[in-house]
Amino acid sequence: MNNRQATTRKNVYENFIRRSTGILPVSRRGILPLPASSTGILPVRFHARSKGFTLLEVLVAATMTALLAGTLYATLSIAFKARRNATEEVANFRRAELAADFICAELRSAVVPNGILAGTFMGTDGTGVAGRESDTVSFYRTADATDQDVGKSDIMMVELACEPSSQDAGMDLVRRARRNLLAQIIYDMPGEVLCRNVLALNLRYFDGMSWLDSWDSTTVENSLPLAVEVDLTLADDEQAFAGALWVQAGAKGEYRTIHVLWMPSSSLTAGMQIEVAQ
Numbered sequence: 001m002n003n004r005q006a007t008t009r010k011n012v013y014e015n016f017i018r019r020s021t022g023i024l025p026v027s028r029r030g031i032l033p034l035p036a037s038s039t040g041i042l043p044v045r046f047h048a049r050s051k052g053f054t055l056l057e058v059l060v061a062a063t064m065t066a067l068l069a070g071t072l073y074a075t076l077s078i079a080f081k082a083r084r085n086a087t088e089e090v091a092n093f094r095r096a097e098l099a100a101d102f103i104c105a106e107l108r109s110a111v112v113p114n115g116i117l118a119g120t121f122m123g124t125d126g127t128g129v130a131g132r133e134s135d136t137v138s139f140y141r142t143a144d145a146t147d148q149d150v151g152k153s154d155i156m157m158v159e160l161a162c163e164p165s166s167q168d169a170g171m172d173l174v175r176r177a178r179r180n181l182l183a184q185i186i187y188d189m190p191g192e193v194l195c196r197n198v199l200a201l202n203l204r205y206f207d208g209m210s211w212l213d214s215w216d217s218t219t220v221e222n223s224l225p226l227a228v229e230v231d232l233t234l235a236d237d238e239q240a241f242a243g244a245l246w247v248q249a250g251a252k253g254e255y256r257t258i259h260v261l262w263m264p265s266s267s268l269t270a271g272m273q274i275e276v277a278q
Contacts, residue, residue, distance in 0.1 A: 096234045096257045099173060099195040103230050104261045106158055106175070109141040112265050114222040117155040117181050121224055123203055123215035128162055128171055133202035133231070136161040137215075143179065155181060159189065162201045170235055171198045195234065199254055202231040208268045224266040230259045 053061075111118045121139040128134025138159040157178040162171040173196075176189035205215040205225035215225050236253040 092234065092236055092255045093257070095195065096232055096255045099198075099234070100230050100232045100257045100259045102194060103160060103173075103232070104228075104259050106141060106160065107137070107139070107228050107230075108261055108264065110139045110224055110263065110265060111142060111155065112222070112224060112267065113140065113217040115155075119157065120222075121215060121217040123205055123225075125213040126162075128200065129164075132200040132233075134162040134171065135201050135203040135213075137203055157181065157189075162198050163191070165196060167196070170196065172196050173198050173201065173232075197235040198232070199235050200231070200233040202229075204229040204231070223268055224263045226266050226268040227260060227262050230261070232257055232259075 110121060113119060113121050118140045121137075123137045124135060126134045126136055136159070138157065140155055140157050143154050143156045159176040161174055161176075163174050165172045173194045174191040175194050176191050178187075178189050204211045204213060206212075206227040206229070207220065208226050211229065212225075217223060233254055233256040236255070
């Protein structure tokens with residue numbers, strides 16, 4: 001077979017393949033060799049690559065997905081746990097702050113104890129559970145818009161005290177108010193629980209020179225204290241719910257807040273020397 005015949009057969013073979021598949025068969029060394037046959041044409045088998053994934057690829061992808069999901073779950077779990085703990089800590093401090101703010105707002109509205117309806121400002125030093133402070137204060141204050149009603153005056157009597165709780169071993173901060181000061185019959189003032197799980201409530205009064213543990217306006221020329229210090233200590237909600245309140249000062253699980261407020265209606269001034277009636 002001469003070169004011309006070989007070239008002709010090659011062209012015929014390539015044209016057949018091109019018409020049949022539209023692809024010119026090639027090999028690593030170039031065009032596929034011509035089949036050694038008398039006819040000159042043999043069927044050529046093509047192994048097309050599958051469009052799916054192999055089992056190994058599927059296993060690798062599944063393993064990587066599982067590792068990613070586990071890492072994401074661990075990260076989110078730690079983040080949500082930290083958020084829950086922070087919220088619980090802030091909630092206990094916020095509860096103490098709200099209770100102390102309410103006491104300060106009540107004391108700030110106290111009126112001078114020398115009017116027709118205004119009575120004495122009396123702060124009593126007391127002791128509660130396990131020797132902790134449990135002070136009581138009673139005074140007259142201006143009534144808010146929500147406190148004014150038919151048969152009620154613009155002046156009301158308020159008493160703030162810590163009382164033993166009926167639900168657990170701690171104490172409750174209770175507010176008692178008498179809104180009708182002109183009533184012919186003096187009735188017992190109903191109690192309103194402001195805060196539960198109270199461990200200690202200590203009130204101190206500033207007379208312009210020093211801090212006092214108690215205050216009686218009848219002995220200081222019917223004057224209000226120049227300033228009042230509110231020291232409130234609450235127990236952890238979880239400990240109280242479990243029935244194990246912390247009663248030792250400085251123990252873990254108690255939250256303490258101290259507020260100092262100036263009394264706007266006080267007639268005293270800092271450094272003023274006052275005579276205390278015996």
